[in-house]
Amino acid sequence: MSADNAVRAEAVKTTANTGNKTMEAKKEVVKMQAEHLNLHYGSFHALKDINIKIAKNEITALIGPSGCGKSTFLKTLNRMNDLEEGVTIDGKVTLDSDDIYHGSLSAIQLRQRVGMVFQQPNPFPKSIYDNIAYGPRIRGVRGKDKLDQIVEESLREVGIWDEMKDRLHKSALGLSGGQQQRVCIARTIAVRPEVILMDEPTSALDPISTMKIEDLALKLKEKYTIAIVTHNMQQASRISDNTAFFLLGELIEFGKTQDIFLNPKNKKTEEYITGRFG
Amino acid sequence: MASESAAVLGSNNEEQKMREMKARAGRAIGVDNFMTGVFYVVAGFFLALLIALASYIIIKGFAGAKPYMFAFDSQGIGNQFWNTIYLVFLSLLISVPIGVMAGIYMALYAKKGRVATILRIAIETLSSLPSIVVGLFGYLVFIVMTGNSWNLFAGALAVSILSLPLIATTTEDAINMLPDSYTKGAFGMGATKRQVITTVLLPAATPHIITGVILAAGRGFGEAAALLYTAGMSTDLNWHMVSAATNPFNPFRPGETLALNIWALRTEALRADAAEMANLSSAILMILVLGFSLLAHTIERHMKKKSGV
Amino acid sequence: MKAKENSWNFFVRLCGGIVIALPIVIGIFLIIRGNMTFTKYHHSIIEFLFSSNWAPADDMTGGGHVGSAVYIVGSLITCGLALLISVPFSMAAAIFMTEIAPKGGNKVLRPAVELFVGIPSVVYGWMGMTILVPFIKKIFNINQGYGVLSASLVLAIMIFPSITTVAADAIRSVPDSARKGAYGMGATRWQVIYQVVVPAAKTGIMSGVVLGLARAFGEALAVAMVIGKTRSFPKGILSPTTNLTSAIASDMGGVMEGGEYNAALWSMALLLFLISLLFIFIIHRMAGSAERKEKKLEKMAEQAAKAEAAANGGN
Numbered sequence: 001m002s003a004d005n006a007v008r009a010e011a012v013k014t015t016a017n018t019g020n021k022t023m024e025a026k027k028e029v030v031k032m033q034a035e036h037l038n039l040h041y042g043s044f045h046a047l048k049d050i051n052i053k054i055a056k057n058e059i060t061a062l063i064g065p066s067g068c069g070k071s072t073f074l075k076t077l078n079r080m081n082d083l084e085e086g087v088t089i090d091g092k093v094t095l096d097s098d099d100i101y102h103g104s105l106s107a108i109q110l111r112q113r114v115g116m117v118f119q120q121p122n123p124f125p126k127s128i129y130d131n132i133a134y135g136p137r138i139r140g141v142r143g144k145d146k147l148d149q150i151v152e153e154s155l156r157e158v159g160i161w162d163e164m165k166d167r168l169h170k171s172a173l174g175l176s177g178g179q180q181q182r183v184c185i186a187r188t189i190a191v192r193p194e195v196i197l198m199d200e201p202t203s204a205l206d207p208i209s210t211m212k213i214e215d216l217a218l219k220l221k222e223k224y225t226i227a228i229v230t231h232n233m234q235q236a237s238r239i240s241d242n243t244a245f246f247l248l249g250e251l252i253e254f255g256k257t258q259d260i261f262l263n264p265k266n267k268k269t270e271e272y273i274t275g276r277f278g
Numbered sequence: 279m280a281s282e283s284a285a286v287l288g289s290n291n292e293e294q295k296m297r298e299m300k301a302r303a304g305r306a307i308g309v310d311n312f313m314t315g316v317f318y319v320v321a322g323f324f325l326a327l328l329i330a331l332a333s334y335i336i337i338k339g340f341a342g343a344k345p346y347m348f349a350f351d352s353q354g355i356g357n358q359f360w361n362t363i364y365l366v367f368l369s370l371l372i373s374v375p376i377g378v379m380a381g382i383y384m385a386l387y388a389k390k391g392r393v394a395t396i397l398r399i400a401i402e403t404l405s406s407l408p409s410i411v412v413g414l415f416g417y418l419v420f421i422v423m424t425g426n427s428w429n430l431f432a433g434a435l436a437v438s439i440l441s442l443p444l445i446a447t448t449t450e451d452a453i454n455m456l457p458d459s460y461t462k463g464a465f466g467m468g469a470t471k472r473q474v475i476t477t478v479l480l481p482a483a484t485p486h487i488i489t490g491v492i493l494a495a496g497r498g499f500g501e502a503a504a505l506l507y508t509a510g511m512s513t514d515l516n517w518h519m520v521s522a523a524t525n526p527f528n529p530f531r532p533g534e535t536l537a538l539n540i541w542a543l544r545t546e547a548l549r550a551d552a553a554e555m556a557n558l559s560s561a562i563l564m565i566l567v568l569g570f571s572l573l574a575h576t577i578e579r580h581m582k583k584k585s586g587v
Numbered sequence: 588m589k590a591k592e593n594s595w596n597f598f599v600r601l602c603g604g605i606v607i608a609l610p611i612v613i614g615i616f617l618i619i620r621g622n623m624t625f626t627k628y629h630h631s632i633i634e635f636l637f638s639s640n641w642a643p644a645d646d647m648t649g650g651g652h653v654g655s656a657v658y659i660v661g662s663l664i665t666c667g668l669a670l671l672i673s674v675p676f677s678m679a680a681a682i683f684m685t686e687i688a689p690k691g692g693n694k695v696l697r698p699a700v701e702l703f704v705g706i707p708s709v710v711y712g713w714m715g716m717t718i719l720v721p722f723i724k725k726i727f728n729i730n731q732g733y734g735v736l737s738a739s740l741v742l743a744i745m746i747f748p749s750i751t752t753v754a755a756d757a758i759r760s761v762p763d764s765a766r767k768g769a770y771g772m773g774a775t776r777w778q779v780i781y782q783v784v785v786p787a788a789k790t791g792i793m794s795g796v797v798l799g800l801a802r803a804f805g806e807a808l809a810v811a812m813v814i815g816k817t818r819s820f821p822k823g824i825l826s827p828t829t830n831l832t833s834a835i836a837s838d839m840g841g842v843m844e845g846g847e848y849n850a851a852l853w854s855m856a857l858l859l860f861l862i863s864l865l866f867i868f869i870i871h872r873m874a875g876s877a878e879r880k881e882k883k884l885e886k887m888a889e890q891a892a893k894a895e896a897a898a899n900g901g902n
Binding site for chain 2 (some may be wrong): 591594598601604609613616617619679682684692695696702706710713714717718773775776777798805807808832839840856860863866867882894
């Protein structure tokens with residue numbers, strides 16, 4: 001049970017650190033919301049009646065064992081599952097109270113406002129500069145000065161400007177995994193999205209790179225709303241404000257991270273976060 | 279509406295930005311839809327072109343045909359049809375054993391190192407040789423240097439040079455596609471390398487190799503440039519006397535094929551019905567080629583289904 | 588048992604050896620015969636390549652002219668034009684069957700494209716003669732439709748499937764993560780295709796184009812049937828000309844074995860052989876440099892990771 005205690009102790013610590021600020025700074029604003037969301041892969045019922053609110057300028061962690069639907073749910077938030085075949089969705093998902101599946105928002109516009117960082121760092125086989133300028137360019141940003149500025153700001157924001165400034169025009173594929181992932185995050189924030197979805201962004205990285213990405217996520221939430229899928233309980237407890245626990249396509253429990261980790265209401269949640277299965 | 283909620287949030291500036299973004303995304307989507315349309319048109323165009331071309335050739339060929347054109351004599355193209363089949367058959371007799379063995383060599387004996395590199399370059403060189411160049415080589419070696427006149431066998435040799443790389447590479451691929459466990463299992467039971475190959479790997483790879491052989495045959499039917507100066511552009515078969523030098527099974531006699539016949543008939547001076555004859559030859563060639571191609575596809579699909587279970 | 592093994596091994600190696608020996612033997616024969624123009628009949632390579640004075644003597648004494656520039660230019664122009672026509676269509680078809688409609692593309696368009704490969708070149712030539720040539724004559728209102736444009740169109744249709752299949756394979760091998768990254772940022776499908784997928788598949792696509800070019804260069808009968816076989820430089824895309832393969836196909840049978848004319852035709856065949864070798868070399872160079880670049884980047888990424896670990900360990 002010592003692992004169990006360690007997790008809880010950590011959760012207490014982090015909430016103690018960040019708790020104050022969230023309490024006094026702002027009232028919770030809902031940025032994205034899913035209501036009665038159901039998703040089928042062919043005949044397989046992958047998400048069952050999901051109801052969840054993603055709070056603005058907070059980090060929401062989605063946890064649960066493999067195949068529980070947490071990544072699938074994340075992808076419904078920017079309609080990446082449109083690209084897969086045989087997926088049917090009913091229910092409602094909103095961004096700022098606009099229905100993203102049935103409203104006037106196209107998937108393209110939606111993804112420009114809700115960006116995504118993937119499990120495997122996936123820089124395009126282009127230079128670092130072109131990777132980061134990619135998003136602004138497809139939105140019609142022209143002019144070297146403007147792009148230069150965006151590239152610099154984005155790289156500064158993810159904390160690798162000093163490392164990258166002399167090799168901006170070299171291929172992004174020559175970077176380490178951790179650097180690649182931060183370039184990918186910079187690429188995502190270069191277009192100033194409102195929400196950033198992170199799909200296990202550190203699972204391919206070493207512990208030190210992981211720590212850096214976590215610090216970055218905490219910094220980024222000041223400006224952006226973040227939803228992150230993670231396998232790592234410590235990570236969820238360290239960085240998130242809210243946690244959602246998924247199991248077999250169902251949302252078992254959702255609430256403040258400190259509540260989920262310290263006083264889980266559901267037995268399954270408790271068993272999972274203390275490492276009894278998963 | 280997104281713009282409404284932006285307006286609620288406040289500044290006009292924000293609203294304008296939102297509207298601009300929407301317009302830009304709209305334009306990008308417009309371009310996307312347009313390009314998708316272009317792709318469908320191009321794909322549709324080629325599908326239509328193939329269907330139109332194939333059916334035009336076949337229909338026109340048979341529509342203009344007279345009964346005498348099917349005869350196995352100097353008036354019809356029966357002899358050319360026989361020569362085409364017989365020549366491809368002979369060429370496969372040569373190229374299949376050598377090609378399959380060479381494929382085995384590539385897949386199991388020379389996997390890495392300098393020999394493998396040289397083999398690969400050799401195969402690529404062979405498969406990119408212009409067929410007219412192979413024809414000239416065949417002419418020099420099988421006709422001029424042996425002192426023979428045009429003959430079917432020389433043509434078959436030239437065609438087998440052209441189909442050799444295809445058969446060798448399909449064999450290599452077929453063997454490489456087999457799971458490692460086949461080899462390991464057989465070796466584990468004390469089989470020699472030869473036994474592993476002949477009793478396990480080759481039988482398992484056979485359907486795939488057959489697809490390659492059928493494709494090679496399909497190409498062989500249509501080959502003409504390599505035969506111009508090897509098989510010759512005349513044929514005179516005696517179907518009644520087996521002992522005659524012109525008996526259909528004697529490979530050492532001139533043997534004009536359907537493809538060569540079309541080339542020979544391009545000048546209408548040859549005979550009054552040249553155009554109709556060439557059309558009919560084209561039609562029969564198309565049927566042969568398409569039939570073999572479809573056969574290969576069917577076998578391949580069948581195999582995929584089987585291995586998919 | 589042992590004897591069986593040995594003879595089997597011998598036979599396998601023999602067949603491998605035949606495959607290696609064949610192109611070498613073909614090359615040697617071509618060099619011996621093709622060189623006669625320059626050794627036995629004392630012409631210079633410069634004359635052969637750049638002069639347009641073609642009047643080789645059809646006997647063993649020689650003394651004629653072997654300038655093949657018209658033939659070479661004819662080959663270059665028809666192939667270049669064929670490539671210009673074919674590449675955009677091939678790209679569109681390749682993209683269609685990989686990115687736009689992979690299901691229908693794989694089931695319908697791909698087998699159809701492969702059927703195109705199988706159509707014999709004489710049939711293409713014959714169709715060119717009987718459909719295309721009269722058509723071009725009619726729409727451009729000229730005396731006859733034989734010429735550069737007809738030859739290029741026939742070649743374009745012939746090389747379309749080769750380029751398409753290779754390009755489609757290259758596009759298919761672009762990892763999905765690159766596509767997802769771009770889609771995730773709100774790129775449209777067309778943006779993903781032309782900004783991410785096609786650049787990533789560049790090397791493979793170029794190999795397909797070179798392969799198509801090689802096929803066009805070596806094609807003989809189909810071109811010979813529609814090019815018009817007129818020994819003069821083309822004045823425009825509608826005027827008739829001739830090319831290397833047509834010359835070999837139509838003249839080789841009638842000339843005296845071992846004579847100057849014969850030798851000059853062999854030199855042309857040698858030139859074709861060398862060009863096809865050159866194309867293979869180009870494809871290998873492209874693939875090799877792409878692979879080296881990839882390896883280098885991988886190595887750099889490894890080093891970057893190591894440097895990072897060292898820096899972090901020092902803290």
